[in-house]
Amino acid sequence: MTPMQEAPGQAARFDGRGGALGALMLRNLLFSILTFGIYRFWGRTHVRRFVWRHTTVLDDALEYLGTGGELFIGFLIAVAVLLPVFAAYSMLQFLFADDPGYALLVLEVLYYLVLFFLIQIAIHRMRRYRLTRAAWRGVRFGLGGSSLAYARVAFGYGLLTAATLGFAYPWMRVATLKYFASHAYFGTARIALAPNAGWLFRRWLAVVAPLMVVTGLSIAVNLEQFGDIQYFMEQEDNRGLGEAILRLVILPLLICPITILTWIWYRVVEFRHMTGCLTIGDTGFVSGARPKYVFWRILIFVLAMVSIGALVGAFAASMATGFAKTGAGPSTIAVAVIVPLAVFVLFAGIVRTLLLDIPLLAHACETLDISNAEALEEAAQSSAAVPSYGEGTAEALDVGGF
Amino acid sequence: MARYPARYYDGLTARSRPVEVEIAATGIAIFDEAGPVLASWPGEGIRLVEKPRPGEPVRLGLAGTTARLVLEDHDVVAALGKAAPRLRRRQRTSGRAVARIALWVVLAAASLAGIVVVIIPLLSAQFAAATPDSTKYRIGRSVLAQLVELLPGPAGAASGGHYCSMEDGLAVLQRLADRLAADLPDPPVVRVVVVNSRVVNAFALPGGIMVFTRGLIREAKSADEVAGVAAHELGHIAHDHSTRAVYRSFAVALLVGVLLGDLSGGTVAGGLAEWTLNSGYSRDAEREADAFALERLQAAGIGSGGLSDFFARLAEKDKDSPLIRILSTHPASAERLAHIRGAERRTGRPAMTEEDWAYVRSACLTLQMDPALP
Numbered sequence: 001m002t003p004m005q006e007a008p009g010q011a012a013r014f015d016g017r018g019g020a021l022g023a024l025m026l027r028n029l030l031f032s033i034l035t036f037g038i039y040r041f042w043g044r045t046h047v048r049r050f051v052w053r054h055t056t057v058l059d060d061a062l063e064y065l066g067t068g069g070e071l072f073i074g075f076l077i078a079v080a081v082l083l084p085v086f087a088a089y090s091m092l093q094f095l096f097a098d099d100p101g102y103a104l105l106v107l108e109v110l111y112y113l114v115l116f117f118l119i120q121i122a123i124h125r126m127r128r129y130r131l132t133r134a135a136w137r138g139v140r141f142g143l144g145g146s147s148l149a150y151a152r153v154a155f156g157y158g159l160l161t162a163a164t165l166g167f168a169y170p171w172m173r174v175a176t177l178k179y180f181a182s183h184a185y186f187g188t189a190r191i192a193l194a195p196n197a198g199w200l201f202r203r204w205l206a207v208v209a210p211l212m213v214v215t216g217l218s219i220a221v222n223l224e225q226f227g228d229i230q231y232f233m234e235q236e237d238n239r240g241l242g243e244a245i246l247r248l249v250i251l252p253l254l255i256c257p258i259t260i261l262t263w264i265w266y267r268v269v270e271f272r273h274m275t276g277c278l279t280i281g282d283t284g285f286v287s288g289a290r291p292k293y294v295f296w297r298i299l300i301f302v303l304a305m306v307s308i309g310a311l312v313g314a315f316a317a318s319m320a321t322g323f324a325k326t327g328a329g330p331s332t333i334a335v336a337v338i339v340p341l342a343v344f345v346l347f348a349g350i351v352r353t354l355l356l357d358i359p360l361l362a363h364a365c366e367t368l369d370i371s372n373a374e375a376l377e378e379a380a381q382s383s384a385a386v387p388s389y390g391e392g393t394a395e396a397l398d399v400g401g402f
Numbered sequence: 403m404a405r406y407p408a409r410y411y412d413g414l415t416a417r418s419r420p421v422e423v424e425i426a427a428t429g430i431a432i433f434d435e436a437g438p439v440l441a442s443w444p445g446e447g448i449r450l451v452e453k454p455r456p457g458e459p460v461r462l463g464l465a466g467t468t469a470r471l472v473l474e475d476h477d478v479v480a481a482l483g484k485a486a487p488r489l490r491r492r493q494r495t496s497g498r499a500v501a502r503i504a505l506w507v508v509l510a511a512a513s514l515a516g517i518v519v520v521i522i523p524l525l526s527a528q529f530a531a532a533t534p535d536s537t538k539y540r541i542g543r544s545v546l547a548q549l550v551e552l553l554p555g556p557a558g559a560a561s562g563g564h565y566c567s568m569e570d571g572l573a574v575l576q577r578l579a580d581r582l583a584a585d586l587p588d589p590p591v592v593r594v595v596v597v598n599s600r601v602v603n604a605f606a607l608p609g610g611i612m613v614f615t616r617g618l619i620r621e622a623k624s625a626d627e628v629a630g631v632a633a634h635e636l637g638h639i640a641h642d643h644s645t646r647a648v649y650r651s652f653a654v655a656l657l658v659g660v661l662l663g664d665l666s667g668g669t670v671a672g673g674l675a676e677w678t679l680n681s682g683y684s685r686d687a688e689r690e691a692d693a694f695a696l697e698r699l700q701a702a703g704i705g706s707g708g709l710s711d712f713f714a715r716l717a718e719k720d721k722d723s724p725l726i727r728i729l730s731t732h733p734a735s736a737e738r739l740a741h742i743r744g745a746e747r748r749t750g751r752p753a754m755t756e757e758d759w760a761y762v763r764s765a766c767l768t769l770q771m772d773p774a775l776p
Binding site: 059060063079083087091135186187309379380 | 457
């Protein structure tokens with residue numbers, strides 16, 4: 001029995017059964033409801049153990065070492081840190097609710113900037129927890145660096161991307177992923193990432209160029225009103241501005257489904273590029289992930305969600321009219337509408353995992369090639385410290401998947 | 403002695419080694435294919451990493467390390483027997499697991515009930531006491547702006563405005579409220595507002611804002627009834643029930659957000675729970691306001707009949723209008739009515755002259771969009 005198989009497409013695979021995972025997630029959902037949401041940390045741990053265990057690289061499965069208790073404690077700590085921020089924001093929002101000046105606007109902008117920064121901190125901490133709780137062949141992964149330093153990089157490049165209307169996006173991706181990868185390790189083997197932002201930017205143009213053309217055309221067509229600021233200003237309240245945004249930005253986006261296609265294509269191309277530029281020690285990787293496959297998977301997922309959503313909506317509507325006929329009060333009718341919708345929201349996560357996340361993970365595994373895999377054997381257990389609790393900030397801010 | 407083929411990861415290097423495992427009385431020995439012993443695991447430390455599942459290999463671990471043994475042969479689990487007494491330490495039988503979860507459900511419900519019933523009211527009272535009056539007034543104005551949007555019409559721009567604006571009628575109501583508060587040791591500042599809604603209700607908001615609805619003034623059969631309601635609302639203001647209620651609903655919203663793992667945004671379920679929990683003052687608060695009202699009416703020389711008559715009629719109306727019940731901050735319970743009626747029905751001077759009462763009744767002849775507050 002030799003663990004080293006280097007035939008193309010055999011380097012990794014996902015062999016979990018969707019049915020088993022679906023049953024596990026349903027059980028988690030039920031227990032979570034019964035425990036007012038507290039069980040979800042243990043439920044999530046079960047799901048991760050399942051997914052990691054069924055992800056096999058070079059014939060050896062990954063192992064998830066985290067526990068529900070760690071996630072729970074991490075969450076409690078995050079709540080203690082974040083609760084004052086949210087409480088202060090809500091309170092200030094309340095106090096300035098009828099302030100005629102720009103106080104509310106300034107408050108909102110500041111809040112979202114702070115939130116964006118906190119989310120970046122959360123992302124780094126989440127990655128560190130997940131990597132330190134993942135092992136392969138009995139050797140742990142890990143992540144160094146500081147979450148503040150990562151947040152500064154991500155925040156700076158995020159502002160740059162916004163200021164350049166998205167043109168700097170590939171540089172933001174390269175900078176953030178490079179910081180992440182170059183601080184990650186597998187045992188004593190360092191991980192490195194050396195992507196080419198210029199190469200990515202040329203692909204990124206395929207996404208932004210059609211958008212720019214359509215937006216430009218749209219401005220040209222609407223130039224009469226666009227030049228005539230008075231036209232928008234004369235509209236009541238903020239409707240003038242809203243109409244301007246609708247006509248100049250939203251409408252072009254809506255009539256531009258090509259952007260969705262190019263976006264998916266770009267993300268897959270980026271994934272392949274990043275995978276190709278990744279090294280663990282002296283081991284290299286190649287991904288042959290196919291944009292077409294990803295597109296079909298997303299389409300199947302969206303169609304499934306839309307049809308389930310339509311069914312649930314129709315059910316809620318018929319419940320509401322049924323109750324209204326019996327003369328029930330508005331609170332009963334509200335419950336009749338809200339309960340099916342809440343159930344739909346809860347189930348949406350399961351549908352997403354089964355129809356989207358897992359097939360994409362399986363595809364990424366099947367199309368992965370590993371070169372110089374023997375070099376991985378050089379890696380030994382690292383003595384670096386591992387965090388003792390996990391991921392709380394990300395959980396509290398609802399960052400990340402399962 | 404039976405030997406089981408396995409793959410061995412020593413937890414120190416990323417190497418997969420084909421090995422054979424031999425079970426002894428006090429643990430297991432791991433043999434290299436070439437012969438020599440690679441490692442031996444004490445029985446106490448041997449754990450199942452995962453529950454053995456058909457179609458999946460058996461994974462054994464050494465406690466406190468990431469050393470692993472992966473075996474295809476499931477017989478090894480039974481063969482380990484007494485050699486590995488803590489094999490299933492992290493697993494429990496399903497019956498015990500269910501019992502454990504049931505215990506957590508009960509504990510979670512109990513602590514949740516404790517927080518909602520005891521801790522949040524206590525903290526809200528503390529915070530309310532520490533809030534400066536100017537802040538309370540700002541909060542009150544925000545609540546008022548939300549309240550007029552929530553109350554069913556006639557309201558809004560189409561009907562001329564949210565607030566009644568005939569100054570003579572408002573001035574009479576303001577004088578009535580000031581008179582009721584006048585000889586209190588620490589008289590609260592009261593600001594009277596009449597909102598243009600057909601709902602029959604009155605509200606006390608933070609910062610001493612006393613809200614009457616147009617529907618209430620129309621429904622009242624006499625000035626004494628309005629005076630009774632004003633005295634009751636003054637009780638809520640004097641005891642600062644409304645500031646506490648605002649803090650309480652705020653805390654409940656945060657708590658629900660925390661439980662649902664969604665601190666940053668409101669959720670459908672959160673809104674529903676918050677709404678259910680905050681649909682009224684507590685029974686104690688109402689009783690406090692009632693007692694206060696009876697005492698204030700007596701001090702001002704006004705009869706108490708108006709208060710009891712009016713609440714009795716309001717309770718009748720409640721029965722057939724669920725919407726009023728939802729929005730009402732005054733769940734008029736049978737117990738409360740009995741209490742008000744049980745009090746000695748004192749007579750007194752009328753609350754105001756017939757002329758003033760006519761001014762009050764015409765307060766909504768003109769309307770405006772913003773409240774006439776300083």
